[in-house]
Amino acid sequence: MLVAMSGDRVASVSAIASELFVRFETMLRLVDQLVAKGHVERIAGPLIRLSANGARLLSQIERSRDQIAKDLGLRIGSIETDRVTEVLSELNKRLLSTLGTRDRGTP
DSSP states (O other): GGGGGGGOOOEEEHHHHHHHHHHHHHHHHHHHHHHTTTEEESTTTTEEOHEEEEEEEEHHHHHHHHHHHHHHHHHHHHHHHHHHHHHHHHHHHHHHHHHHHHTOOOO
């Protein structure tokens, strides 16, 4: 929810619930919890926005998310590199085998 509210966005609880595909009642409970923790401020009626504390938390979340994406990318890249190396090794063996049989006069 904090990510959906990034920036100085003022939004209604119902709009955020709709954006996140969450029931309105569920979103109200979440908003109450975030207000109690000081991450979200109620403006007027159903309007809310991130507090300064919520903006700091959002910044930490975004840094963590970026680091996880980077780590995952490196791991996937490593797995893919290992697989490509394996395939190239197999192709090299086949090529050497094919060239070896041709050198001996075998079609």
